[in-house]
């Protein structure tokens with residue numbers, strides 16, 4: 001193959017299995033590659049962008065936030081091509097994932113505690129009960145649709161607990177978060193969903209301020225943000241809404257996709273599940289391998305703030321730079337046999353949560369706990385798992401190639 005064969009704006013390439021052959025080629029032949037503007041995308045205001053595909057280079061870029069700024073990303077992307085810059089301004093400098101240190105660190109400190117190992121332990125029992133209930137519902141049937149009945153439900157309910165969303169409102173909140181990301185909707189519909197969600201988040205924040213509870217969102221509502229001049233203030237309504245949206249969005253689909261993609265990996269490699277069954281102490285390592293294997297966030301994007309040279313190529317100030325975490329996770333310089341799913345892989349410094357920099361996933365401990373609890377319960381309850389119908393993939397439009405995942409994964413199994 002040749003570089004000319006690679007076109008990241010062909011989103012259909014990301015709708016099934018990942019185009020791993022592209023990344024293997026890029027890592028070897030053009031690890032720092034400028035993806036030229038593509039005509040079809042140019043009509044949407046798209047422009048060319050850099051593609052970094054090696055573990056080492058992506059790690060280094062993440063460490064250097066002064067050069068590779070997150071301020072305008074991950075925003076609205078299409079194939080790594082920035083479109084409609086105006087929309088990306090939503091949240092710039094306010095939403096933690098779209099700020100650089102030191103501001104990003106100040107915002108992050110307001111919520112860190114809730115996601116610390118201790119904060120997560122508080123949620124573990126709840127998560128376990130939930131996983132038990134979900135398996136209770138399907139085990140006798142001997143079959144289920146794994147994505148909606150198990151993989152999606154655990155993260156949704158855990159996030160709702162963190163945000164203190166009352167049970168009756170949960171469906172609505174997650175409809176909004178999905179619509180907010182869904183480019184297949186008319187622009188007006190998406191904006192309506194976002195503004196309704198923000199209205200809800202602000203109302204809920206107001207209630208928490210009047211009547212504190214012990215969820216993370218209540219803590220955010222009461223937290224004080226320190227300004228550069230040393231003064232401290234509570235978050236504005238919009239800042240509250242950004243926190244709400246970021247946690248609601250960041251915490252659900254990614255974890256769902258890791259759980260479902262992991263199951264498919266086990267169905268395709270049943271001996272790996274058998275290893276776990278025989279030795280449950282392998283489970284934490286298996287969770288890391290599920291994360292490496294599924295790489296639920298394919299890439300995030302930065303913008304170069306100054307001219308910089310990487311492997312002899314000059315990236316200019318203002319250029320867009322996409323960091324392909326899914327490619328880092330298959331880098332043959334880092335992993336022996338990267339295309340083998342191996343629950344015993346060690347070391348396994350994967351890139352599923354980003355690595356090297358300030359934006360390392362806030363929910364990493366939480367996600368790992370959820371995945372571990374689900375698989376622990378699964379091992380107790382079912383075996384002889386097989387796929388029993390068509391497996392369908394996500395997703396509507398733009399985030400097709402930012403998030404990879406499954407829409408439905410019907411399985412049959414034997415109850416234990």
Ligand code: HEM
Nearest residue numbers: 096097250251254255258296297353354359361362363367
């Ligand atoms: C398997 C599940 C998950 C994966 C693969 C994942 C992946 C990621 C990645 C790659 C980033 C870094 C983005 C960058 O490089 O700019 C990130 C950031 C973030 N994640 Fe996750 N995530 C997961 C689960 C969660 C959960 C459960 C939550 C919250 C409840 C969460 C909240 C966040 C937040 C708030 C950030 C932004 C942090 C910052 O900007 O400082 N994530 N995540």
